[in-house]
Amino acid sequence: DAGVTQSPTHLIKTRGQQVTLRCSPISGHKSVSWYQQVLGQGPQFIFQYYEKEERGRGNFPDRFSARQFPNYSSELNVNALLLGDSALYLCASSFRTPSSGNTIYFGEGSWLTVV
Amino acid sequence: AQSVTQLDSQVPVFEEAPVELRCNYSSSVSVYLFWYVQYPNQGLQLLLKYLSGSTLVKSINGFEAEFNKSQTSFHLRKPSVHISDTAEYFCAVSFMNRDDKIIFGKGTRLHILP
Numbered sequence: 001d002a003g004v005t006q007s008p009t010h011l012i013k014t015r016g017q018q019v020t021l022r023c024s025p026i027s028g029h030k031s032v033s034w035y036q037q038v039l040g041q042g043p044q045f046i047f048q049y050y051e052k053e054e055r056g057r058g059n060f061p062d063r064f065s066a067r068q069f070p071n072y073s074s075e076l077n078v079n080a081l082l083l084g085d086s087a088l089y090l091c092a093s094s095f096r097t098p099s100s101g102n103t104i105y106f107g108e109g110s111w112l113t114v115v
Numbered sequence: 116a117q118s119v120t121q122l123d124s125q126v127p128v129f130e131e132a133p134v135e136l137r138c139n140y141s142s143s144v145s146v147y148l149f150w151y152v153q154y155p156n157q158g159l160q161l162l163l164k165y166l167s168g169s170t171l172v173k174s175i176n177g178f179e180a181e182f183n184k185s186q187t188s189f190h191l192r193k194p195s196v197h198i199s200d201t202a203e204y205f206c207a208v209s210f211m212n213r214d215d216k217i218i219f220g221k222g223t224r225l226h227i228l229p
Contacts, residue, residue: 042205042219056215097215101147101166108158
């Protein structure tokens with residue numbers, strides 16, 4: 001079975017631009033989470049979706065938004081990019097929500113560089 | 116406040132020597148505990164997890180971790196490390212029937228010396 005797949009793997013954007021990152025969860029998984037990992041730090045929680053509803057939001061500005069589609073895939077959008085948004089963006093999926101003890105499985109991530 | 120602390124940012128250890136990577140957490144509710152490993156330029160892979168039951172959990176590649184509720188710790192150990200264990204290790208916590216987020220520590224870089 002395919003794991004969590006993310007696209008694109010690498011991208012470079014200019015300050016002020018907008019970016020959309022995509023994620024396909026493991027087949028059968030209904031929960032998708034997004035994390036930002038800045039170089040040298042642990043992943044920071046951005047969003048969690050379960051059955052297409054937002055179930056959690058981390059401490060990120062409104063420039064960050066996400067959605068989950070009927071097929072459980074997800075997109076993360078970041079508007080008005082700042083240099084500080086440069087990071088590895090990780091998508092993770094699980095069968096149910098993390099609060100039920102389900103293990104989350106990560107994709108390889110999307111490396112975003114803002115110049 | 117909920118938090119995860121990895122006390123060592125880097126741990127150098129000689130090949131075939133034992134290692135312990137420390138993790139402490141703070142939470143007002145029951146938790147689930149995880150260790151993830153990240154190899155250079157890759158995503159995170161689950162190494163092992165504690166959900167309930169036996170407090171000692173083991174991975175297939177020789178790592179083990181013990182949940183200590185009284186000390187709120189979940190230290191990772193391996194009796195003999197290999198060069199291939201060189202990676203960043205992240206301790207993580209999720210919260211039983213609460214927020215649907217996982218909190219990660221800042222990571223410990225395991226550096227194997229030949």
